Amino acid sequence: MNAPHPPKVAGIDSTVPTPAHTAPPAPAVPGAAPVPAPNGPAPAALLQDRLAGWVSDLTTLHELTERLSRTHTLEAALPELLRAGAALVGARRGFVVLEPDDGLGPCTTIGLGLARSDLGHMETVPRGALPYGKLLDTTAGLPGGDSEIVHPDLFAEGGLDPRHREVAARLGYAASYARPLSTDAAGRLGAAVWLYDEPAEPHERQRHLVGLYVRYATEHLAGLVELERTRACMRTISEELLPSRLPRVTGVELAARHRTGPRGGGDWYDALPLPEATLGLAVGSVTGSGPSAVAAMGRLRASLRAYAVMEGEDPVAVLSDLELLLRLTEPARSATALFAYCEPTLRKITLAGAGHSPPLLIGERRTEFAETSVSAPLGMLACWEAPSVEFQAEPGETVLLYTDGLLHRTGDPTDRAFARLHAAAAGVPRVLRRDPGAVADHVLRTVLPDGLDTADNEEDVVLLAARFD
Structure with a gap:
């Protein structure tokens, strides 16, 4: 007689839960025996929960990439990238720097929850002291498309640039997470940075999801960059x-x-x-x-x-x-x-x-x-x-x-x-x-x-x- 199938998973929440702005719990000590929970869940229930989490993650990723694919201009795509990334990593604010490595443009900086004056304060910080500057500095070696820069507690870092510390205090953020907008096919287009109000960093599951999303977003942005260049070229020719x-x-x-x-x-x-x-x-x-x-x-x-x-x-x-x-x-x-x-x-x-x-x-x-x-x-x-x-x-x-x-x-x-x-x-x-x-x-x-x-x-x-x- 065949073993009974586990019940189907229903009522999955399609949104990724947003963590509190605190550091993640310390990992378990290697080699230590797990403490059995009284009346703990059966292995089948654990497998069901894990499958439910995977399905929820994939559903969320699908919805976010679908929204991004419906944008047809850089002005619409860049804010959508910031909003989706903020939801995935549990941040409230951020900014994206578009700066293609071929030097042909277009170049721009877009903020989420940041005014133009806030972005202006950012520009007073030495470029190499900011996460996006490190990601875009080709003279220091271009990081791979899956690289990331994490500052879980800016004010606890001893080597933080004084001007960066001053701007962070003025704008009220205490941690940051940055990823390059770069793939082998698209090259380097720029970088995205998300800011936390308190010391925090995304956990492994969030990093994996935002990495997948950013990889797709970079390919989408590459197409929009080429479209924008073509439009600018046609406008110039028409005017001339x-x-x-x-x-x-x-x-x-x-x-x-x-x-x-x-x-x-x-x-x-x-x-x-x-x-x-x-x-x-x-x-x-x-x-x-x-x-x-x-x-x-x-x-x-x-x-x-x-x-x-x-x-x-x-x-x-x-x-x-x-x-x-x-x-x-x-x-x-x-x-x-x-x-x-x-x-x-x-x-x-x-x-x-x-x-x-x-x-x-x-x-x-x-x-x-x-x-x-x-x-x-x-x-x-x-x-x-x-x-x-x-x-x-x-x-x-x-x-x-x-x-x-x-x-x-x-x-x-x-x-x-x-x-x-x-x-x-x-x-x-x-x-x-x-x-x-x-x-x-x-x-x-x-x-x-x-x-x-x-x-x-x-x-x-x-x-x-x-x-x-």
């Missing part, structure tokens, strides 16, 4: 392909604002001095995102500059030439564009648009969209052609050109997005209307409030403002 500064032309003052998506997009603008003290203004957008869209945007903008110099007084001809070039060189891509030929002394603007939103006139007595002809984007028809329109700006009025990304980032339907843009322009305070940069900033912040203008978004945003004297 746009005008480094705007021209100075008598009778008009210019300002531009540009927000690039994380993958880099195809929105662009340009302002080009033309013969006889005239000015060409252009905005446009190439479909798609990423390196190919950025490259196409650069080619399109450079081509439009050449066409504008040759025949800028005829915006229709400029866009017709641009459409032919796009159809021959980028047959699988379309683009929108708007080109305006400006005569500042007369405050006269002649423009043509290809599938682009109309400019907005902002003045003391009116805020209205310019009347433009309806036309298809470039590359959508066998031959593009649309009539130009002409209008006059009043003294002190600002003509605002923009890309559709400004409207798309609102998340509203098109009609509501246009209404929001109109209301934002009409609400520009009178004191700001003399500065086209202030006008653009007000419109940007009003149409995209609560940081939507700077948040990661696939849509690029371009505003080009021209105020006529």
Whole structure:
């Protein structure tokens, strides 16, 4: 007859119990006979308890790594790493130093339960006297990925740096536990340090769990670091392909604002001095995102500059030439564009648009969209052609050109997005209307409030403002 199976384990607590901030109990003396507990548990019950502990640990580790895997930026992942590590080692505060060993960045320090001023106090301590400094000091030999630095009682240590002792007393921590963010595959990314309010250190089980977690977190952070570097590179390339500064032309003052998506997009603008003290203004957008869209945007903008110099007084001809070039060189891509030929002394603007939103006139007595002809984007028809329109700006009025990304980032339907843009322009305070940069900033912040203008978004945003004297 088979032996009966032990009962299944149920009701396991999935959280790791947090120890008190005291030193762990002294280990048993080797060789000493264990003291039998009266009516002690049977071996089967001991095995069941041990299995329950393992399952609980694995469940906790799974939940914490799942939460970390749902973060998609370093700004979200680093605080999550600190919170999870603090729960695993039984600490209340800590900080993580991100400092990749290849020197390419990004470099940052994030605190848990520590203000920026507290982190500033930390920086006054000699780097080699802090746990993370020892872990990141490659000249002294890089510790392995499983290494750790434990200070169970800082104030009982005889060789503690005086400044470290002073900062620890000021911030109110008495012990620390640090691990490197380093693996063979990811290399060294930084270090994490957790702080205890009283003398303490994590016990063996906690160290094992936090080691597993930190190893996974390092691999996750390595992917986010590469993503952040790629985004920064794309932003830099996009910015470098746009005008480094705007021209100075008598009778008009210019300002531009540009927000690039994380993958880099195809929105662009340009302002080009033309013969006889005239000015060409252009905005446009190439479909798609990423390196190919950025490259196409650069080619399109450079081509439009050449066409504008040759025949800028005829915006229709400029866009017709641009459409032919796009159809021959980028047959699988379309683009929108708007080109305006400006005569500042007369405050006269002649423009043509290809599938682009109309400019907005902002003045003391009116805020209205310019009347433009309806036309298809470039590359959508066998031959593009649309009539130009002409209008006059009043003294002190600002003509605002923009890309559709400004409207798309609102998340509203098109009609509501246009209404929001109109209301934002009409609400520009009178004191700001003399500065086209202030006008653009007000419109940007009003149409995209609560940081939507700077948040990661696939849509690029371009505003080009021209105020006529």
